[in-house]
Amino acid sequence: PEVITIQELANRMAERAVDVIKLLMKQGQMAKITDTIDADTAQLIAEELGHTVKRVSEADVEEGLFDVADASEDLEPRPPVVTIMGHVDHGKTSLLDAIRHANVVAGEAGGITQHIGAYQVTAPSGAKITFIDTPGHAAFTAMRARGAKVTDVVVLVVAADDGVMPQTVEAIQHAKAAKVPLIVAINKIDKPDAKPERVRTELLQHEVQVETFGGETLEVEVSAKQKTNLDKLLDVIGLQSEILELKANPNRPAEGTVIEAKLDRGRGPVATVLVQRGTLKVGDIVVAGAEWGRVRALVSDTGKTIDTAGPSVPVEVLGFNGTPEAGDRLAVVENESRAREVTDYRARQKREKQAARASGMRGSLEQMMS
Ligand code: GTP
Numbered sequence: 001p002e003v004i005t006i007q008e009l010a011n012r013m014a015e016r017a018v019d020v021i022k023l024l025m026k027q028g029q030m031a032k033i034t035d036t037i038d039a040d041t042a043q044l045i046a047e048e049l050g051h052t053v054k055r056v057s058e059a060d061v062e063e064g065l066f067d068v069a070d071a072s073e074d075l076e077p078r079p080p081v082v083t084i085m086g087h088v089d090h091g092k093t094s095l096l097d098a099i100r101h102a103n104v105v106a107g108e109a110g111g112i113t114q115h116i117g118a119y120q121v122t123a124p125s126g127a128k129i130t131f132i133d134t135p136g137h138a139a140f141t142a143m144r145a146r147g148a149k150v151t152d153v154v155v156l157v158v159a160a161d162d163g164v165m166p167q168t169v170e171a172i173q174h175a176k177a178a179k180v181p182l183i184v185a186i187n188k189i190d191k192p193d194a195k196p197e198r199v200r201t202e203l204l205q206h207e208v209q210v211e212t213f214g215g216e217t218l219e220v221e222v223s224a225k226q227k228t229n230l231d232k233l234l235d236v237i238g239l240q241s242e243i244l245e246l247k248a249n250p251n252r253p254a255e256g257t258v259i260e261a262k263l264d265r266g267r268g269p270v271a272t273v274l275v276q277r278g279t280l281k282v283g284d285i286v287v288a289g290a291e292w293g294r295v296r297a298l299v300s301d302t303g304k305t306i307d308t309a310g311p312s313v314p315v316e317v318l319g320f321n322g323t324p325e326a327g328d329r330l331a332v333v334e335n336e337s338r339a340r341e342v343t344d345y346r347a348r349q350k351r352e353k354q355a356a357r358a359s360g361m362r363g364s365l366e367q368m369m370s
């Protein structure tokens, strides 16, 4: 059910909260300024005070933002988006760095100028692959809970000297719950005490049967440290992705997900966004969570300023009026007033949820979950 605090209702009508409370008392309801009332009561009060009420529902405001499907003939192949997961210290970051570094050194223009949460590489086959620096399992779960499906393939890193550990198992469960295919990277095979066979056996206990054991899960033995088999890993990712036949329509207003966002001293709010459908352009008006802005600049993963970003491209977006949150979904809207409508509504929802939570209102559970 929709609720509103007395303070917020009074603010929106430009009335005094005490007058709202008086009216409620007349109806036999005792209330404090921080208490919440339901939408029907709020409407009665507002009308009593001579205001006309236009109730806007979530359905009205969010309408058309994300639910417009693409015709199959408009779909074109897009690169896979890969998330690296695994137990602490098993070498996720090292592996990502090694892949990126090898790739940049292998002759791409530009260098590694800055860290962004996602980047794209070109495999030896010529196919592009987008990697997301794992935002941690909690963030992965949060994104999934918010309906943001960003990843097409999970690369599970298991250190060959340490084997399957609690967070390895968690990662397997995440991938299964999200119905995302898994590729196993058995890392640290350079170590004298590496036991890749043991890793394969341990994985069996968690219903992951690798190819060399007659199963369907592709696996590669790698060493991030010695840069062993990195190309092979990219090939295997390419193979897995081909099976998925990933497609998106690049010729439509962009949709995507905020991977991370921060307030930069010099540049203002900066959001790293993974574009998932359509093409994001400089000048577009975007909304993400309760924030909106006009795209002032797009910066690629190599630090270059670009004009557009298509499906599966990770990009820094400058121009937001506020800092959105990781996991927020981004959409392009037609104009500023639409952007304001959407974000005002969402900001209000957010405030009201917080207020409901703060006042410990009974029955607010449903609110918090929505
Ligand atoms: P968290 O982010 O803390 O979960 O760790 P991580 O999985 O990102 O591991 P990270 O890349 O930080 O590596 C952990 C340690 O393992 C570091 O000391 C690395 O140098 C080492 N390491 C990573 N890959 C290899 C490898 O292939 N061989 C060897 N010998 N050491 C490795």
Ligand code: MG
Pocket (backbone or CB within 6 Å): 092, 093, 094
């Ligand atoms: Mg790490």
